[in-house]
Amino acid sequence: MDTAAPLRRDVRLLGTMLGQVLVMRQADFQKWATGSSTAAQGGGAAAGKALFTNNGCASCHTFAPAGATGKVGPDLDKLAAYAKQANKPLEAFVRESIQDPSAYIQPGYPNVMASFNSLPAQQIDQLVAFLTKGSS
Numbered sequence: 001m002d003t004a005a006p007l008r009r010d011v012r013l014l015g016t017m018l019g020q021v022l023v024m025r026q027a028d029f030q031k032w033a034t035g036s037s038t039a040a041q042g043g044g045a046a047a048g049k050a051l052f053t054n055n056g057c058a059s060c061h062t063f064a065p066a067g068a069t070g071k072v073g074p075d076l077d078k079l080a081a082y083a084k085q086a087n088k089p090l091e092a093f094v095r096e097s098i099q100d101p102s103a104y105i106q107p108g109y110p111n112v113m114a115s116f117n118s119l120p121a122q123q124i125d126q127l128v129a130f131l132t133k134g135s136s
């Protein structure tokens, strides 16, 4: 007679339940990371929205796709025009502005933005994707 059989079944059941909890967690995380329940948008732009909010960009910048109305820095809905004014390709301009904001100071604005160069490269990519997609 195998007295350990019920125990083994319990352990298996526990394992299954744990797996379900982990799957749920991942779905929640995805929802959080993309800022919506439609994780199907995929791409960096959706994750960029959460990064924009979480890094405090919204407190200084107006940017409609993020629902941001900050007034310290330039209106990021006009990024395409600013890039043209700086004579730089939009994506390169935005990337530089995040990694090294002092490299180009938007006329009429103070040089008060801190560098976000310490963010992981992937997060910078996602921010750039979000900002360039929203300002075309």
Ligand code: HEC
Binding pocket: 052, 055, 056, 057, 058, 059, 060, 061, 072, 073, 074, 076, 079, 082, 083, 093, 094, 097, 098, 101, 102, 104, 105, 106, 109, 110, 111, 112, 113, 114, 116, 127, 131
């Ligand atoms: C303390 C306020 C502040 C915060 C926080 C801030 N910025 Fe800025 N930002 C500014 C100011 C002021 C400028 C204009 C001066 C300059 O060009 O560096 C600027 C410039 C920029 C520019 C270039 C716009 C242009 O026309 O030159 C981009 C892009 C930008 N910020 C994105 C971001 C992103 C993305 C974040 C968050 C990761 C962020 N900013 C956080 C104040 C801020």
